[in-house]
Amino acid sequence: MASEDSWKPSGIVTLLSDFGLSDNYVGQVKGVILTLAPEARLVDLTHGVPPQDVLEGSFQLATAWEAFPPGTVHLAVVDPGVGTERRAVAWLAAGHCFVMPDNGLGTLVFQQQPPELAILLDREEFFRRPVSRTFHGRDLFAPIAARLVSGYPLDALGTRIDPHSLVRLDVEPVRRVGNRTTGPVVSIDHFGNCRTLIRPEHLPSPPERVVVRCGAARIRGIVPAFGAVPPGRTLAVFGSHGGLEIAVREGNAARAWEISRGTPVEVIAEG
């Protein structure tokens, strides 16, 4: 807990939510931020997280934040517990600042980069009044993000808490033991592609010389691109999200191989 609060903003705030784009919620959040921080640069990560799907939110956040410079504020709101006792928090990792409900939304980022410093957002004088019971994205998280991008130190906005106390979802991390790397499917897109956080540096041997197992599927070798196999064939590939993906070209891998979120993936060095 001796971590220093040496926060230096880049001027960018990213936004991630399950608000969708049919209603004006994202616009309202941006209005509140720009009212307090007129110079902030706002970038949407996605607002298409399925309603209240905290794990998918965590996946979208974990696969995007590193494309931004240190000093970026990441405002993430997938918040089924809004209006209940769940905590509102902000935390630092690798020079980035994350603002969110403390419900596990940070889980997959924590696996990449442990949080160095965390605060409870308990200073109501920084909230937008009155605070809606259902829209903390606008009334609580947006004003905090605005202050952070304006250069307020985290310590000015809340009370230090132990970063280890931040809520984590029960998701197996990627692990390599000898000639075997494992990690679960963490996201399935609407094409049925099954996505993990296993990266090239986790592999036990070169991508051509592994066997990948997931659900009922057994795949020899990781190909460089979808185009490397004929339509209908199952493949393993490093997807655009950066991690290993199990797919069927022009098909649905999740359905074909009975894969769901949490299904373990094994990558084994061949013979």
Next chain:
Amino acid sequence: MASEDSWKPSGIVTLLSDFGLSDNYVGQVKGVILTLAPEARLVDLTHGVPPQDVLEGSFQLATAWEAFPPGTVHLAVVDPGVGTERRAVAWLAAGHCFVMPDNGLGTLVFQQQPPELAILLDREEFFRRPVSRTFHGRDLFAPIAARLVSGYPLDALGTRIDPHSLVRLDVEPVRRVGNRTTGPVVSIDHFGNCRTLIRPEHLPSPPERVVVRCGAARIRGIVPAFGAVPPGRTLAVFGSHGGLEIAVREGNAARAWEISRGTPVEVIAEG
């Protein structure tokens, strides 16, 4: 009509339309604005208003504009009458400037905040030439919004008209008489949640001590959040849009209770 044109831009332009995001229309509007006002900050409210649904556009505008600072330009285009005789207008309310076709799109904002000053956009020298018959968002409204955010006074861009002459849709306003508050359902989202503009300050008694009636539904008390009732139960709650909402948790209130837009909602102080 003695209102002063004391317009001071915040630098922000919000955009609302029924253009959707599959085509490049929103991008074109932004290109025209940034050509004329390179420093403008552009924020989308939503472009998912159902095609030509002026009332839903008005709802989305009325529930978002107050999240922005005074001096914001709100460019709203839901324009079934484009290319006909309908007027193009700009008007001021509470230090915000609204630019739109004069077809009722301002209706629900007017109920919150009467327009103080209005102009007819009749100065063709400010339009983008040639003016398309079908895309005034780009050719007429965007250049006007760009001038407004650049600091042009309204009077420079058109001719004063009586703010009372602006077109209003026939929507009952929220009214409180004695122990009874009434207001219509003005928007139904795709979950079947039925949204009104009745706000906490309109209630005849504390939220726990009211009865809400809408269509065939009769609900005792307004709960603080969806989570307060079990799945399948009908509830009344102040929604994220700021107003009272009739919903069925994990269900469709509009269908269950035969509610449609315009259905009156009554909130009555209990016994």
Next chain:
Amino acid sequence: MASEDSWKPSGIVTLLSDFGLSDNYVGQVKGVILTLAPEARLVDLTHGVPPQDVLEGSFQLATAWEAFPPGTVHLAVVDPGVGTERRAVAWLAAGHCFVMPDNGLGTLVFQQQPPELAILLDREEFFRRPVSRTFHGRDLFAPIAARLVSGYPLDALGTRIDPHSLVRLDVEPVRRVGNRTTGPVVSIDHFGNCRTLIRPEHLPSPPERVVVRCGAARIRGIVPAFGAVPPGRTLAVFGSHGGLEIAVREGNAARAWEISRGTPVEVIAEG
């Protein structure tokens, strides 16, 4: 090839892709650009191009770029050949700079404005490392766009190639011969409206005095707006994209008249 590289950025980067908005891909591309060019203004044209539909991408680009000021960088990624031998290129036309895979995505812009100068993006020192095999939008094109909007000359970022060597799709251009103008349907929207690039200035006679033929449809006169005909009637109109469009009011013209992409449209001056 003696063209001068007199590139002067406007500060704006537009983005067009088939990435959709459910995943964080667009956000990642923006993060990379803002890391390198913190002052860039980013504007989405659309990310709703159907997956890998290069011609529709070309249509969306060709109908939007002219709404932006000269000096704008247009980053367009519809890239079925990513990870294969297809070239990555940047080229100048009318003072705008286009950055894209060399797969025909520029086709319909070339028909409006021949490219004056083109470079092959072959300087790996400008790429983001490591370069993903499937996401050149983020790792190759975004860093180049960031340098261009920061003022790097094109020649610093790659090797000159003959602009005539840029890949073109086989799409008939708009042609006028005597009293007859022809051009193909290049895009069909989800309402079944059939869109061409035939503009008012291409017509052989005034819009009221032409006959339009497309598929099984034969239409007398071009009307100023959809509202000019009753529901169910087939019409020809200059659409919001700027070109001639064949539509059925409240119906589906493509289905009704057996029109598909590539179907020729003829506009003939009447007797």
